[in-house]
Amino acid sequence: MKMEDIAALAGVSKSAVSLAFSGKPGIGQETRERILQVAKENGYLPKTRAAQPEASSKSLTFLVLANSGIVLEQYYQQPFFRELIHYIEVRCRAKGYSLLFTSIDVNAFSSDSHALAEDIRSEGVILLGTNLDRGQIASLADRLPAQLVVLDTCFETLPVHFIAINNVMGGYQAGEHLCQLGHEHIGYLASNVRISNFDDRRKGFLSALEERGLSIDENDIFSVAPTITSFQEELKNQLAAYQAAGRLLPTAFFCECDYIAISAIKTLTDLGFRVPEDTSVVGFDNISEARIVSPELTTVHVEKERMAHLAVDLAIEAIEQDHAVKTKIAVDTQFIVRHSSSAPSTAAVLSKPTM
Incomplete structure (x- = not known):
């Protein structure tokens, strides 16, 4: 057999x-x-085990x-x-x-x-x-x-x-990148499941903003699932409530991991927003899918090897x-610049269709 x-x-x-x-x-x-x-029922013995005891x-x-x-x-x-x-x-x-x-x-x-x-x-x-x-x-x-x-x-x-x-460094690099591009109204896409890695990434990101006199408004912080790379209905609903309150979409979002970032790009695109023309998206981890999503994801590279x-x-x-x-x-960590981030557009984001 x-x-x-x-x-x-x-x-x-x-x-x-x-x-x-x-x-x-x-x-x-x-x-x-x-x-x-x-x-076992057919008396089959894997050769690999017998050959390499x-x-x-x-x-x-x-x-x-x-x-x-x-x-x-x-x-x-x-x-x-x-x-x-x-x-x-x-x-x-x-x-x-x-x-x-x-x-x-x-x-x-x-x-x-x-x-x-x-x-x-x-x-x-x-x-x-x-x-x-x-x-x-x-x-x-x-x-x-x-x-x-x-x-x-x-x-x-x-x-x-x-x-x-070094999650603090990675978060800092992401914040530094967005600030250097000229973003001042920045949103934060956090995982709804908390681990120490995410907390350290937030610490580093906020540190980079604080050094430049910036901060993130509580209204600009969103909470989403951290293991989904497809369109998220929950994120859509949060953005809808955000716009219904008359707020302008942030010109950039930092995401605590690439799963969230890829999901955000797909959700924003589905809603008619262009990345990065209307809003930039930055991730964290540099998984292989970061190079497949369109636009390719700007992200923090984790030295997994x-x-x-x-x-x-x-x-x-x-x-x-x-x-x-x-x-x-x-x-x-190392910071990888791809196509999902750019300087903020002068066009008003409010001109985009409401959700």
Whole structure:
């Protein structure tokens, strides 16, 4: 029996069977279990496991607490995390390590984390910390038997290895860019799910404005879903109420992540506004989709490859040397100017059709 036969019996593609056998993300847990059950019932033994029995002796585990509103169950399909995982896998292979994947529902953290600690077989764990608070990370650090590196957040008072984005710098760069273009009436598109990354981005952005004697009016702050890249009805409704109150649309918007920025461009375009002629839009993360949306998105570039390399290298160093003193690294950002931002137009935005 071949892999193609298992795929036919399970009603999935050959690539899905490969993902199920390798333990990599890309398919749902129910699908994975069905494929493995079909293989077991038909006596199929994946050749990759038999041919490489030594791989499990040198492995790292990528651990995710999903379903938080930011990190979804299918986190591996979210552009930012998809790119990050790719770079982690590449670095692991280069270092002679395999990468295992484990996830638990964040809502079942208390009950599942004990079992999780027993199930971890690798010597090192890279924990995606994007959506986690200090208490959750501290609890995992106490329970996990492996060396721990936390990626994409940082709590300075925890004795844990962290690799994080310099979010304050990125927010500052975005604010500086819009001010240099001459924008004074600036709107802010915030995530309706709060994490420390977003708070730090806001801090840096507001700092850049304050240095130039500017601020953001509370009426110019909008709250939207952070994981949607399509038209958002909720944003449309907020903008409609904004205009109904007789307010002029801001000449620029800063968005706390690229998902929000791409969604904003699509929503504004659907409503008859031109980006950047009527209003500029700036994002944060520089996901691959930022170059596909029209106009291409001006955004803050997060060094995902650099962060992935640092996380893998630090995890391996912790395994091999086990220093008592932990390391915290903040990776600086770069600002990428594309076509979604420009100097404010002299034309009155109020001339656009009301919603």
